Amino acid sequence: MKLTWKGIIPLVVFLALGIAFAIGLTKDPSKLPSQMINRPFPDFSLPDLLDMDVTIDQSYFDGQVTLVNIFGSWCVACDQEHPVLMKLARNNEIPILGVDWRDTVEKGRRWLARGGNPYTRVVFDADSMLAIDLGVTGAPESFIVDKQGNIRYKFIGPITEKIWRDELKPFVLMLEAEQ
Amino acid sequence: MKIIFIWVVAVFMYLPALPVMAQTPSEAEIELRAKEVGRALRCVVCQNQPIEESDASLAQDMRKLVRARIRKGDSNEEVMAFMQNRYGDFVLLKPPVQANTYLLWFTPAALLGFFLIWYVVRVRRGSAKIDAPTLSADELKRFTALANDQEKNQ
Numbered sequence: 589m590k591l592t593w594k595g596i597i598p599l600v601v602f603l604a605l606g607i608a609f610a611i612g613l614t615k616d617p618s619k620l621p622s623q624m625i626n627r628p629f630p631d632f633s634l635p636d637l638l639d640m641d642v643t644i645d646q647s648y649f650d651g652q653v654t655l656v657n658i659f660g661s662w663c664v665a666c667d668q669e670h671p672v673l674m675k676l677a678r679n680n681e682i683p684i685l686g687v688d689w690r691d692t693v694e695k696g697r698r699w700l701a702r703g704g705n706p707y708t709r710v711v712f713d714a715d716s717m718l719a720i721d722l723g724v725t726g727a728p729e730s731f732i733v734d735k736q737g738n739i740r741y742k743f744i745g746p747i748t749e750k751i752w753r754d755e756l757k758p759f760v761l762m763l764e765a766e767q
Numbered sequence: 768m769k770i771i772f773i774w775v776v777a778v779f780m781y782l783p784a785l786p787v788m789a790q791t792p793s794e795a796e797i798e799l800r801a802k803e804v805g806r807a808l809r810c811v812v813c814q815n816q817p818i819e820e821s822d823a824s825l826a827q828d829m830r831k832l833v834r835a836r837i838r839k840g841d842s843n844e845e846v847m848a849f850m851q852n853r854y855g856d857f858v859l860l861k862p863p864v865q866a867n868t869y870l871l872w873f874t875p876a877a878l879l880g881f882f883l884i885w886y887v888v889r890v891r892r893g894s895a896k897i898d899a900p901t902l903s904a905d906e907l908k909r910f911t912a913l914a915n916d917q918e919k920n921q
Contacts, residue, residue, distance in 0.1 A: 623855045690824055716828035723853040725811040725825070 622742040623723055629656075629737050630721035637688050637696050637710040644711050648685060649737040653763045655756075656731040657707070657747075658687045658719060661699035663727040669746035670703045676752065677706035682760055686710040689719050689727055732756065734763045792837065801834045804846050808833070809860050817860055 629646055636642040648654075657673065659666040673684060686707030688696040691714065700710070713719055722731065725744075732741035741759050743751070792800070805819030812823040818830055829850070836846045850858045862868045902910060 623853055690828070715831065716825060717832075719825070720829060720832055720853060723855070725854075 624731070624739045624742060627739055629731075629733050629739055630718065632711070632718045632721065634718060635712045637686075637693065637700075637712040638705075640693065640712065644685075644709050646737060648709060649733050651735050652683055653735060653760055654733045655682045655684045655760075656687060656722075656733060657684055658689050658722070658724050658727050658729045660689045660691045660727050661695040662691065665746045666728045667703070669728050669748075670706070672747050672749055672752060673706035674704050675749070681752075681757070683708045687713050687718060689713050689724070690716060730756075732759060732763065735766065791840070797834055797837050800837050800843055801830065804833050804837070804843050805830055807847065807860055808850055809858050811854055811858060 629649060631646050633643050633645045636644050655676075657669075659669075676682060677684060684707050686705075686709070688710055691699075691712070693712065696710070696712065700707075711718060716724075722729075722739075728746050730743045730747060731739050732743075734740045740763060741756070743756065747756065802819055806817045808818045808829065810816045810818045810821035810823055810826040810829070812825050813821050816826075818826040818833075833846055836849060837843075841849070847859065856863060862871060864872050
């Protein structure tokens, strides 16, 4: 049997499909590419969970590199992430702005009372006002905001010690070195 | 009488279109337009449902936001652009026609065109082959002679 160029067509098609599927099907579909990188943190004005009469807005970011962490008392993975954030706070690694997302005041406060509060401030976002502006799809999600108040990094899922050490901290140090 | 009736019907038919131009759309119209927008936006949690049909809590909040923005006077396109700006092209259930989706949009038409051309070429070539082997005048003479001999022998 002679191998002609026509005979190779099915093999080529098969290989092309195989490569396309190998790339397409192994990507995690819940990890959407973020639109928010290198954009200013969206304007917001929301109550402080720990003092509902006080509002917090984007002026919070003034001149400091900040970690913004979306959480909720209903979020299982947040329980897993919480001790890591506590450790960051204890070591004064970075100011963390919490966003208590789709929660009630009591449940949010109880959650922080139980495990400790690693956040410098906690924004209370019951109706996803800030979450949708940030393009959040689930909790926990974290953003690193630079000194000018621009979002520079997005991390989806719970931050572990390894992720902080290898991925986030080097990035934070780089941002802190910026003018 | 009939003329008046037609006018009344016509006016009522165009009524739903009027609030688009007005400053504050009516609640019924907000709902209608919000449903239309909501059916075109993907729920980013469950991913293959429009937000209008999803029970995910984020989809509920997105529906609220869509209504709030329409109430504030946004057009449907502005609401879609607002969501696309935050969640990317993925949030649109119908992918936009742009450089990275040309392959998606135009491959079916291109394949159809390709196979049509391929088919026409094949058919042409096939019929050409049938035309090819005809007998020359000389061969025809010999053939008829042979055929006549055969008949005589029978």
